Amino acid sequence: MDGNRRYAKKNSFECTVGHYKGFDKLSECLKWCLDLGIPEVTVYAFSIENFKRSKKEVDALTELAREKFQRLLDEIDQINEWGVRLNVAGRLCLFPHDLQVLISKVMLATKHNNKLQLNIAYAYTGRDEISRAASHIVDGLKRKEISPDDVNEHLMSQALDLGEPDLLVRTSGEVRLSDFMLWQISNTVLYFTDVLWPEFSIWNLLAAIIHFQRHSPPIIEEKENSPVIEKFLRKLEDTKWQQLEKIVAC
Numbered sequence: 687m688d689g690n691r692r693y694a695k696k697n698s699f700e701c702t703v704g705h706y707k708g709f710d711k712l713s714e715c716l717k718w719c720l721d722l723g724i725p726e727v728t729v730y731a732f733s734i735e736n737f738k739r740s741k742k743e744v745d746a747l748t749e750l751a752r753e754k755f756q757r758l759l760d761e762i763d764q765i766n767e768w769g770v771r772l773n774v775a776g777r778l779c780l781f782p783h784d785l786q787v788l789i790s791k792v793m794l795a796t797k798h799n800n801k802l803q804l805n806i807a808y809a810y811t812g813r814d815e816i817s818r819a820a821s822h823i824v825d826g827l828k829r830k831e832i833s834p835d836d837v838n839e840h841l842m843s844q845a846l847d848l849g850e851p852d853l854l855v856r857t858s859g860e861v862r863l864s865d866f867m868l869w870q871i872s873n874t875v876l877y878f879t880d881v882l883w884p885e886f887s888i889w890n891l892l893a894a895i896i897h898f899q900r901h902s903p904p905i906i907e908e909k910e911n912s913p914v915i916e917k918f919l920r921k922l923e924d925t926k927w928q929q930l931e932k933i934v935a936c
Contacts, residue, residue, distance in 0.1 A: 687708050687711075687712065687729055687730065687731065687857065687883045688856060688857045688858035688860050688882075688883055689708075689857050689858030689859075689881075689882030689883040689884065689885075690704035690705045690707065690708040690882075690883055690884060691704050691705075692704075692858060692882055694707075696882070701743060701746070702743075702746045702750070704884065705746070705747060705750055706750060707884035708883050708884050709750065709754055710884075711883055711884050711886055712729060715727075715886065715891065716770070716802070716804060718888050718891055719802060719891075720768060720770075720801070720802055722895075724802065725801070725802060725803065726802065726803045726805070726849070726851075727802065727803070727804050727805070728804075728805035728806075728807065728848055728851060728867070729804070729805070729806055729807065730807045730810070730864070730866050731751075731806050731807060731808050732747060732751075732776075732807075732808045732809055732810070733807075733809075733810060733811055733864065733865065734776070734777065734780070734809055734810065734811045734814060735811065735865070737780070748781065748782065748785065751781075751785060751808070752782075752784070752785050752788065755785065755788040755789055755792055756788055758772070758792050759788060759791055759792055759795070762792070762795050762796070765795075765796060765799075766795070766796065766799060768799075768801065768802070769799045769800060769801025769802060770796060770799055770801065770802050770803075770804055771796045771797065771798075771799040771800065771802070771803045771804070772792050772793055772796045772803075772804050772806070773793065773803060773804070773805045773806070773847075774789050774793060774805075774806045774808050775805055775806070775807050775808070775810055775815065775847035775848050776807055776808045776809040776810030776814075776815075776847070777809045777810070777814065778790075778808070778809060778933075780809045781808075781809060783933075783936070786933050787933055787934055787936075789808075790930040790931075790933040790934045791934055793930055794927070794930055794931065794934065797927070805847075805848055807848070807866065807867075810847075810866075811865040811866075812863075812865045812866055812867055812868030812869065813865055813868065815846055815847050815848070815867075815869070816842075816846070816868065816869050818847075819842060819845040819846045819847075820842070820845075822845050822922055823837060823841065823842065823845055826918050831914075831917070831918050831921065832914060832915065832918050833914075836912070836914060836915055836918075840909050840911075841915060842869070843869065843870070844911075844915075844919055845919070845922065846869060846870065848867055848870060849870065850870040850871070850873065850874065851867065851870060851871065851874050852874065852875065852898065852902070853874065853875050853877060853894060853895070853897075853898040854866075854867070854871055854874050854875070854876050854877065855877045855878075855879070855891075855894045856876070856877070856878050856879070857879055857880075857881050857882060857883045857886055858880070858881070858882050858883060859878070859879075859880040860878070861878050873903050873906065875897065875898045875901050875902055875903070877893075877894040877897045877898070879893075879894070
């Protein structure tokens with residue numbers, strides 16, 4: 687979702703207005719994805735590196751997140767009716783506790799929805815995600831939940847917060863990956879466009895999908911996990927939900 691600040695500058699708006707326009711565009715884009723039957727969407731909302739921006743901008747982005755997650759919570763019945771499941775990936779501990787609570791409540795309230803999963807990469811970088819997944823695997827080895835023979839690329843992929851995308855779209859003319867899903871995109875079709883995110887239209891989305899259809903790689907059959915790996919991954923998932931419940935209870 688690149689180009690919010692440039693959109694604001696282009697239209698002589700405050701920087702914060704650009705970010706609000708960007709969120710509105712995300713809501714619109716999700717409706718398009720629902721209509722098109724796309725089952726999973728991942729957006730890069732806030733990098734850990736964004737904390738290096740000015741305090742004023744970081745505070746404004748935090749307040750925007752607080753406002754929008756509260757709105758999601760207020761409209762949870764509608765979200766559940768649409769079947770949207772929200773998953774926030776990243777280091778939530780870097781944000782104020784009240785924002786952590788809002789995010790946790792929305793994730794828990796949409797846990798069982800299955801029509802579209804919206805992944806929001808928030809306080810996230812690909813390298814940090816890989817580091818945390820490696821730590822989970824090391825912990826599993828120490829507790830003898832898995833053995834060294836179980837450790838391979840397939841296990842690493844499943845221990846990450848985010849799955850492998852079919853298509854990655856980057857707006858605003860940027861052609862870098864900016865530390866996003868570095869492990870997962872080895873087989874992903876990349877699509878770059880000069881359009882600023884707040885100006886992204888349904889036609890831009892369809893152009894990206896056509897690009898994917900022209901360049902999509904062969905489908906790779908997924909490997910089956912052993913019972914040991916399945917048990918380990920279930921524990922990771924259960925631990926995540928327990929941590930969210932703990933945040934809400936505090």
